[in-house]
Amino acid sequence: MEYLSYPKDISPLLSQKAFLALFHASPCPIVLLNEPGCILKANEAFCAQFGFTSTAIIGKNLNSLFLTDSQREEGEHVDTTIARGMPVYKETIRHMADGTPLQVHLSAIPIMHAGRLIARMAVYWDITPLRTAERKYRDIFTHSVEGIFQTTPQGRYLEANPALARIYGYDSPEELINDLQDISKQLYVDPGRRDVFLEHMRTRGRVSHFESRIRRKDGTIIWIAEHARSVYDSEGKPRYFEGAVVDITQRKHAEALLQASEEEYRTIFETTGTASVILEKDERISRANSEFFRLTGYGPDHISQGLYFEDIVAPSDRKHILHAGTTGPEYCLTQTGPHELCIRTIGGDIRDVVVTEATLSGSHRKVVSLLDITERKKAELMLRHQAFHDPLTNLPNRFLLMDRLEHAIRRAKRGNNHFAVLFMDMDRFKLINDSLGHIIGDRLLTHMAAKVRSCLREEDTLARFGGDEFVILAEDLRDPPQPVRIAQRILQGLQTPVEVNGNTIHISTSIGIVLGSSRYMRAEQIIRDADTAMYRAKAMGKGCYAIFDEDMHTMAVQRLDIENELRKGIKHRDFVLYYQPIINLTDQSIIGFESLVRWNHPRKGLVGPDEFIPIAEETGLIVPLGEWVLFESCRQMNDWLQRFPSHQEMLIHVNVSGIQLKQAGFPDRVRTCLQTTGLPSRCLKLEITESMLMSLEDRAVTILDAIRKQHVQIGIDDFGTGYSSLSYLHRFPVDTLKIDRSFVLGLDKNNDNAKIVKAIISLAHALGLNVVAEGIETARHLTMLGSMRCEYGQGYHFSHPLPAHQVAGMLGRA
């Protein structure tokens, strides 16, 4: 304490100018006290700090001035220490003049002279802000939710706050500091992670967002993010690292989930098979999948340069999207839910797509999917076309024509349409088709279609109605003769022969014309009348036209009546069978009977088959009627066989229509009939007309084979009238030829007929068939046929067709 060893009296010091200047200029509050502790001097800083005036405190005892009762003891302790010549340095509380406590650092220094205390000096330093700040930062350190640490570069903890202990699973920071001796090994899960941390510290002096997996005290693994910096010593060497730690495990889990869902979403987005895009609020495409790029030809570059949904919509469909914003190219899809749209690819191709939109939740963005249905649309169009067009000629078919006709009728009823229907049937088409083959037949139909089309106006409908039938619907006619002029043009146009595969073929058609009138309610009625007129035209000769008139109408009505009555007749079984014997021409014995149906009409009496069989065939009623005839014939023949045992070899010839033959399962029905009636199959012969047989073509062979397998015989009826070539005969599995009665009746008058009959008989024999001659009316017929070696015959010369009971009498006598 030499520097404070002053002369015995302090007064000289107090009067030294230099001391006083220094005393007063000091920013630290200082008081100079005499030995009893009374204030000799107080500097300005003291007065200012504690709120005293210098004059008011000079001479006052400092302890009495400053200390509260509770501080008396402390004051005495300081005094005692000072009295022993020892300085006192301590933090304590001193109160200002107004009583406000201040935290101060007190330096109480004895001033000695010759080993004796002569004065003392007290220096105060207000440390209230310092301690407040310290407390504040300590609080932050202690209560922070982030872990705060100081570690040595070697990997030991110097400091850790409670939050860090909590994050790492320790009960207290102290436990953490004691336990974690080597951060590198004990804390980080991934080997080398601490090295990365140290490398950052070395090169940059800090880390931020340094994310690592760490092992907690209980072994569980969590994710943390560290922010830390190096603190260096005066030589620039790192003294320690300090920083903060945040537990980011939940965020990492959330991120992982998000990433997984993002992955899932991306996979779905990419593999959905549908072109998909994400549209921003302004309809800009911000993302697209590879299917979109494949469909549209656009690529990722177009997206990044700014591609709007409108850019891919075909101009024709842009009206379906609506200008939605006021600034920028903002467009939005106007429809929600799946809807069809045409898009234009980068190459300019137009494709049909089904658009489906979904708004992404919580945003204005949308996912728009475009399902390419171009091929499906094409297929639909094709199917629609096929459904309404004939594949051979590409003309409208029956359905389309009927639809247009219904429409024409409705317009006519409103009074703004005069129309006509022309029904055409190619003459002799069947003959040509059968003799020259289908390919040529098809070529002729195509030729006819083109020829007729060229005779019509653009707006007229020409339809292929089926087979060789064509129908024209001519609308908005100016005058009644116009359809006639159309018919004449067609007939004239067809006069030029057609060259097909080296064949020169003359074709013609018969045309039935119906003028549209208000009495027609339905398209079928018009077609029916046009068909009737066409038959009239055919009857007039080939290449004619006929206009449907009232007579025809009457006939058509009569025909309709017959159809209705026939229906009833079948229901009521108003039919009877007559039987005409078939004779062995050599010994004139009866070898069997042909069953011939008659209609026992309630008003007209017995009606012959020519009057109703054609109508039954047209309407399909021949099927139930024919079934009855077959059953009744077999039943009757079996009855005779039972009653007349000497006639065991008799056959029953039953006429079968081609319509019946075409019915699925006809051979099975024959078998059932034989089983039900008990007639032996060898006693049944089915007669099919030559023309029916030809129309069945190859199918006939299969059906007849199935019938013959049951040992039922087959005969060709009306042979010679069906335009068939004799050379076709060998193709059909038949047993008998029946020469049409027109040839037999003319035998004695026409030498040509005799030649034909002779040729037919020889051919039949050559093919192993037997022959039945129909229509033997005279003994001369019989003689001639005998000389031609015809085995069998039937006709009025032997017997008219007879009712069953008369046949029984005949058999009884024979």
Ligand SMILES: Nc1nc2c(ncn2[C@@H]2O[C@@H]3COP(=O)(O)O[C@H]4[C@@H](O)[C@H](n5cnc6c(=O)[nH]c(N)nc65)O[C@@H]4COP(=O)(O)O[C@H]3[C@H]2O)c(=O)[nH]1
């Ligand atoms: N001028 C003349 N005619 C003779 C003579 N002998 C027989 N006839 C007639 O010639 C027809 C022979 O029958 P079809 O050629 O099978 O011709 C039959 C056959 O094609 C058809 N038909 C008759 N019954 C049936 C049947 O049950 N089903 C089918 N699908 N058609 C039948 O009706 C046609 C006509 O039968 P019908 O009027 O009974 O006429 C019978 C018969 O009465 C004769 O010496 N001179």
